[in-house]
Amino acid sequence: MLRAVFLSLALVATSAHAVGDPEAGQAKSAVCAACHGADGNSQIAQWPKIAGQHADYLARQTRMVRDQQRPVPQMYPMVMNLTDEDIADISAYYAEQTVQVGVADEALVELGRAIYHGGNADSGVPACMACHGPTGSGIPAAGYPLVRGQHATYSADRLRRYRGGEAWEGDPMSAIMVGVAANLTDEEIEAVSSYMEGLHRAE
Structure with a gap:
């Protein structure tokens, strides 16, 4: 696989x-x-x-x-x-522009950090950092995007869409994200999206 x-x-x-x-x-x-x-x-x-x-x-x-x-x-x-x-x-x-920093909701940081860095072994959710890096900077050569500082609202919407099976023909990256997000709960999506918005602080 x-x-x-x-x-x-x-x-x-x-x-x-x-x-x-x-x-x-x-x-x-x-x-x-x-x-x-x-x-x-x-x-x-x-x-x-x-x-x-x-x-x-x-x-x-x-x-x-x-x-x-x-x-x-x-x-x-x-x-x-x-x-x-x-x-x-x-x-x-x-x-070449600089992404403006975001702020994570402190109430969501613990769960968001756990999902981002460790995933959820019980439900089969992989760690986000495996593809997007420990600081959310992504891996350009592999096509993995930067996610740090992104609006939590936007990230949560995208994750819910991936969880719902939204992928694009001829785009393996979106198909991968469908699999990644399949078992995320609403709570996990909100938490990890908020965490990524403030992930610049990890640098």
Whole structure:
């Protein structure tokens, strides 16, 4: 099972795409700023922060929305006419920005820390840090995104969607997350999402 998982990740990580120009990306980023903020730090908790996110991850997700592989109705009109070069440039720009720190709910930290760093052996939930790293910085070469500092509201929504089986055709990463989230409880989702929002403090 693990062999198949990592093989899928290797195929994603080694896909060849152009390296973007951050300066050009800044000039093109107005299309994203209304929702994600000029520097990638969205002010609305339902919309993800993309500041500091790995450029390859951002570009891949954006291409999937543009190509209608990943349904995001609010985003599609914004990206439908972007070229691969545009997407690479914009992604490179946001990757160079700094994610604004978040704060975890102290009442949820103990459970959130336990799930993030150790998972739940009884229910078969793996530790989040196995893929996203002990400080939530992700593993760029394997396609695992940065999660530290992310809005808890956004993370919790994504985890609930994964738990419900939402995955995208041709995207092994989302299929992996469906398996990871399958046995998470609502309480665990809320706790680990809050913990990740404040995970920058672990650095």
